[in-house]
Amino acid sequence: MRFTLLALLPLALANPLNKRSTACNNSPDLCSKSYGEITHLGAHDSPFVRDSSTSNSIAGDQYYDTPTQLDAGVRMVTGQVHKSNSEWRLCHTSCDLLDAGLLSAWLGDIKSWLDDNPNEVVTVLLVNSDSASASDLNTEFETANITDYAYQPDSLTSAPSSWPTLETMINNSTRLVVFVASLTTDDSYPYLMDEWNFVWENPYEVTAASNFSCVPDRPSSVSGDTSTALSSNMLPLMNHFLYSSDLSSLGIEYPNASYVATTNAASGGTGNLGSTATRCKSAWSGRQPTFILVDFFNRGPAIDTVDNLNNVTNAVGRTSLTTSAAGSSSDGTTINNVFKGLVELAEAAAAGSTPTMGNWIWVGGNWGSVLGGGISL
Template sequence: MRSTLLFFVALATAQIEESSQEVRTLTGSERRITTDSARPTVTLPDLDLSTMVSELDSWLAENSASTNSTTTTTVSEPPLTEIIGTKETSTTNQTSSTTTDAPEPTNTQPCNNYVEFCTRRYSNITEVCAHNSPFVRKNNIAANQHLDVTQQLNDGIRMLQGQVHDVNGTLHYCHSSCDLLDAGPVEDYLRKVVAWLEDHPYEVLTIIFGNAEYERKNAFGDALVTSVNFIEPIQNSGLKRFIYQPPKPRMTLSDWPTLGELILSQKRVITFIDYNFNTNAVPYLLWEFYNIWETPFSPTNFEFPCTLGRPDGIGREQQDDMMYIANHNLNVEVAIAEWNLLVPNLVSLNTTNGIEGRGSLGEMVNTCTGIYNRPPNFLLVDFYNEGPFNGSVFEVAAQANNVTYNRKCCGRESRAAYGLRPSAGWPVGAIAMVIALSW
């Protein structure tokens, strides 16, 4: 009975006017909620929330003996309808706290690992992003992560980013060149993501597709790869059914729904593309730079400035109403044959992925928060499972979110297997040997 009651409460509260108070009243005339043709219809008059709960409880008691009214299913975890609550009104990464005279059910189901996130807007949470998530390859200097995408998600990564190239008409995840590191078709990678989503119904993910082909043209002089090219891998992988399509292509901070709302709708993946967007043809694949700005990307400066990197030409007022990414993946530049490559600086990972000190992720978050009066929404890092202690990047995110990090993290791999420890002084011959050993 409790789960059924919460179902009606969740549906009713979705129609309540937004307010800074926890107790809100239904507005307008009678509201009719129909579950399906095999179930009865209940009409909710204009009642306050506590009276409505009492009325619903009485109605359920009277109809508990009805046949063909409900189907009982045994599940191993709480149903989705137990995610409840109201939106916070703050634009900082903390939940609002107000008093109420009416009793409300208490949510105990975490959203993205924290109960507190269920009532926060998607735009009001700091998450860790796996930079070049697909590029997991032992003995390859171009690798950016030790662990595959399933382990990344298990450990707490909630934004996935990768560089996409065209290989004979099929989109592949490749780093700089598919001759250097080809992580396979985008569709295969997305199938792993979908399998994980199916097993984790309370999680919201963000995916940024980096279009490395944005300057190439086809035989007709048109862009070789645009949003349209992503339709096939997205649909074939099964990801499309999870994607949230916002009401408009340019969302402000206050436009985004809460994590709880996304999860209840099961539209809990937000997808972006950085270049050659076409929201008319693919409205669910948003242009990143309408909605997110970034600090300088591919940084080689261990000071990690919080200044605007991309897109060009926006002012501070516009920045303040967009989400933003802190690019915190330290690189070194190397030259190999015709390539001038930026590769991860593995030597400095304990500092780069640390919570304090010069050049640390924690220092950058604190600096950016001081400048913009809110922490970054996404912390883009290499080798997220490395740092001064296991899970240090997630500790930084938890501090930015004003929550307590108490998860066990992370899967481990030896750094030595991932191209040794490159630094600015590496000879080209040693780097070429590492690439020759790649598999």
Template sequence: MRSAFISSAIALVASTLLLRGADAQQQLCNGYAELCAKTYDQVSYATTHNAYAYTPRGALAANQNNDIPTQLKDGIRAFMLDAYNLPSGGTNDIELCHSYCSLLDAGPLSAVLGQIKTFMDQNPNEVISIFWENAANLAPARFQTVYQAAGMTPYLYTQTAGSTTWPTLASMISSKKRLLNFVDSGADASVPWLMAEYDFIFETPWQITKGSEYPCTVDRPKGEERGMYVMNHFISGQVTVGDQTFDVPQSGIVAQTNGQDLASHANKCTQTFNKIPNFVAVDYYEQGSLLQTVAQLNGVNWNGKLPTAAPTSNKNTAVGKIGGASSTVVTFAAAAAAAAFAL
């Protein structure tokens, strides 16, 4: 009898501890308890520019080194993606490409949404945002088809156009509506969760070259501020091949770009606009101090979790992979290499 009593007591204590642990976990929003009471528009989010453009490793057109599951694990909470037609001509999916699919093709959106859904299923206290560059002018119905097939519908949040009142992260997490999608063009009422970015958000200029001043001006929509903003912070070199101009990421200076330069740029824009940047968009996020800077903007003590180091890669091998696609890409690779050295 006494043994049974002791066993019951132990079980009760264990259950209590588990519940307390669960409660503590419930109180975290995007990794920090202090963010739970903040509304979506009061928070800064670590953002990857061309998040999908990490393959082939070392490619001159790549903006990231780590894949999207790794980005999610490391604390990236907003992703910039580019929408293109499938090379096959099908309409049941969307291809993620950089400028041209012959230049950098990261594969179908369905695969990436599957990765994001797995993370969201396993991490119920995280609010995620996606920014779409609708490069191929796809209809919202195309996005709807892929998102539905990926099982994302329960997570999709919709903000009424014109509304300036956003929910707190805690309430979004409680409602499970914690995946926000913004598109730069083509939004319409038929798919309300695919929200017109410039109804809610403005962006600072994105074409920044080495040695130029980091701008804190309104680039898109031209001259019109909104309640939130993207601070674009990545250095690019431009390469012209024929009648096409390409942006080449500058990986060689990223430690400086994503280090003190990033903190200075964020402070400057905060003072200029009298509000913190909501989306701090960078290339090669794992280098520099993106996560520390975002924590500081959010007024929280950084949790000390370091991002995953980039996999080793061989740029010559990667250039060879993209170089086989077409003579245009071969020319691009050579011109891009020359531009990178010139910068």
């Protein structure tokens, strides 16, 4: 009996994944796929939630918090990093507008989720709004005790021609991929990758459903040049979220929740996610987007399009969420209820009147700080 067990040991060690589970990122069909070969659903501005905890802030881009997003199949989470009172915090445009707390605390939540879900690979994309150094960010990751999960590329300056399979990343316990836009990389922290060395994106500031584009926009090295982008080995990220332009008179944009059921749908309606993804895949010579980034991911739901791209029909281990606005009273009613007076005043100003600062404060708060320039929420 002892000989039999020892003889079987190499077989068990050769395939440790099967000892835990046969599914990777919620599907057994994805285990043998490379990280760069599949499509990962991304939650745009993941920590900025529109719910009762934020008084249904119109700056919120999601109806559920990050762990719930991950439970439901999201595999890329993004957030904006700002420095406030000597702390690195997750804030939407400004910490005075929407403050989601310490970066390290959010990373700690992701670490706990990875602990509880050993067969899942997660990507974090940080928008480096206040130019944190690699050392600054590493301190936050160390505080969250999450660095042991981090994947390290062979080079920080050029994208690889191929990525490891999900199964390999899981077996190696390198299940966290970290991109930062933008970052001066440091070999001392090889897991912190500058996004623009590894990822290219289509345009993101879209206010009309008919204007979603597949043309590369960032980084500048591939802007407007699909051929160069596709030959760069960088991973394509497809932004697919709408801003509302109802306050365009003030240069203010905020997430468009009223149309998102169509924006995130697998089919039907102008600018739906499924048709746009199919169009981009065709424009990219059959290359499907590695990441699809959406607002209010549960609407649509957006995961249907991602499953279609990945040929996943047997997803397991996901939490099912309502495809409604999750109780938010602001979905589809923002202009009628919250901004009616402000919109009317902005329209009057655009028509040639000269409202006083008191008028602006009365209808919408102190907008003096933004009247000189636009702001995207």
